[in-house]
Amino acid sequence: MMKNKFLELAAPGVQQLQPYLPGKPIDELERELGINNSIKLASNENPLGPSLKALEAAKSVIGDVNLYPDGAGFKLSEALAEKHSTNIDSITLGNGSNDVLELIARAFLTNEHSAVFSQYAFAVYPIVTQAIGAKANVANAYPADHPTMPYGHDLDSIYNAIDDLTRIVFIANPNNPTGTWLDINVLIDFLNKVPETIIVVLDEAYYEYMPDELKPDSNGLLKQFDNLILTRTFSKMYGLAGLRIGYSVSHPDVADIINRVRQPFNANLIAQEAALASLSDEQHVANSIASNTLGLKQLANGFTQLGLTNIPSIGNFITVDVKQNAMPIYDALLHEGVIVRPVANYQLPNHLRITVGTESQNERALGALEKVLKG
Ligand SMILES: *Cc1c(COP(=O)(O)O)cnc(C)c1O
Numbered sequence: 001m002m003k004n005k006f007l008e009l010a011a012p013g014v015q016q017l018q019p020y021l022p023g024k025p026i027d028e029l030e031r032e033l034g035i036n037n038s039i040k041l042a043s044n045e046n047p048l049g050p051s052l053k054a055l056e057a058a059k060s061v062i063g064d065v066n067l068y069p070d071g072a073g074f075k076l077s078e079a080l081a082e083k084h085s086t087n088i089d090s091i092t093l094g095n096g097s098n099d100v101l102e103l104i105a106r107a108f109l110t111n112e113h114s115a116v117f118s119q120y121a122f123a124v125y126p127i128v129t130q131a132i133g134a135k136a137n138v139a140n141a142y143p144a145d146h147p148t149m150p151y152g153h154d155l156d157s158i159y160n161a162i163d164d165l166t167r168i169v170f171i172a173n174p175n176n177p178t179g180t181w182l183d184i185n186v187l188i189d190f191l192n193k194v195p196e197t198i199i200v201v202l203d204e205a206y207y208e209y210m211p212d213e214l215k216p217d218s219n220g221l222l223k224q225f226d227n228l229i230l231t232r233t234f235s236k237m238y239g240l241a242g243l244r245i246g247y248s249v250s251h252p253d254v255a256d257i258i259n260r261v262r263q264p265f266n267a268n269l270i271a272q273e274a275a276l277a278s279l280s281d282e283q284h285v286a287n288s289i290a291s292n293t294l295g296l297k298q299l300a301n302g303f304t305q306l307g308l309t310n311i312p313s314i315g316n317f318i319t320v321d322v323k324q325n326a327m328p329i330y331d332a333l334l335h336e337g338v339i340v341r342p343v344a345n346y347q348l349p350n351h352l353r354i355t356v357g358t359e360s361q362n363e364r365a366l367g368a369l370e371k372v373l374k375g
Helices: 026-033 052-064 072-085 095-108 124-132 155-161 184-193 217-225 250-260 269-279 282-305 326-335 359-374
Strands: 091-094 113-119 134-141 167-170 199-203 228-233 246-250 318-319 341-343 348-355
Touching: 026 246, 052 269, 072 091, 072 113, 091 095, 091 124, 095 124, 095 167, 095 199, 095 228, 095 246, 095 250, 113 124, 113 155, 113 326, 124 134, 134 155, 155 167, 155 184, 184 217, 217 228, 217 246, 246 250, 282 318, 282 359, 326 341, 326 348, 326 359
Parallel strands: 113 134, 113 167, 167 199, 199 228
Antiparallel strands: 091 246, 228 246, 318 348, 341 348
């Protein structure tokens, strides 16, 4: 690539930054290859779509978009406070939870501090850390041959990566792109050990997909640990990725700090209304869980039949080892009209991350994979 003539003007952290690579949009693929009927299983979107209640709510306010949204997001924040058994001053809304992750980094990190996260952790943590010029202390994950949680977050190694400069620890449970999760008691021991002067961000983007027995009592943990921040999103289970809405729950003093760097209208009008309505659609959540549970099994069984193994996952995606450089496989799948996600940028060059689709989408993905692997 040609050298950027403004590179030297950029902030030092930004000069080194590799931008986030999103999943390839369907339109782009079809434009490039001149094909149609492709499917996207690349960004962990809900294949069932959004709740119909959310769509109704979005439509009902579309005529009001000449007005700024409620900058405090009162109605949505109030509902979220109730959902998390806390007060409204604990909630911070974001333009997606990525926005909140960035706000947290900007509020607590400087170029004289460090952030800690695991190898294979969600790509946004290194990006927001690097953009500020803070140091990234990357903890080793469990090895590939770990008996129960290959590639998973190792909280001992995360704890050991904390140094005198550390201000933030980012932990995703379940993690993306691995789908791995944390043992509840190990998480509690970890939170007990970490000093209160270090902010622990527990990213629960896939919380709703977790089997109940694996869900930590996150609201209870918040009451116990004032330095804990939970982040959640409406992009995954709630099917509102395109509207960009997420949030954090924290001690009010932590929320106060995050709010100082937040733009006043970062959560838009339509997103606020749709998110609020989707909270009341328990049937949509139940349907999404049921579909995902079947889909995870379908994909894992399909991989086994192809002689492949996957990382154990409780998210709405599953990451499979294709036992060779995954990039040509990814490209060949694109030509079959199936968009998945290469994860070489996560140091997983032989893996592909596949979002759980509908039954027929999963079947199509498995069929395409079989065809491509046979070459
Ligand atoms: C998808 C995802 C998010 C959130 O994305 P937003 O659309 O910005 O809410 C956050 N964390 C993880 C681990 C994710 O996979």
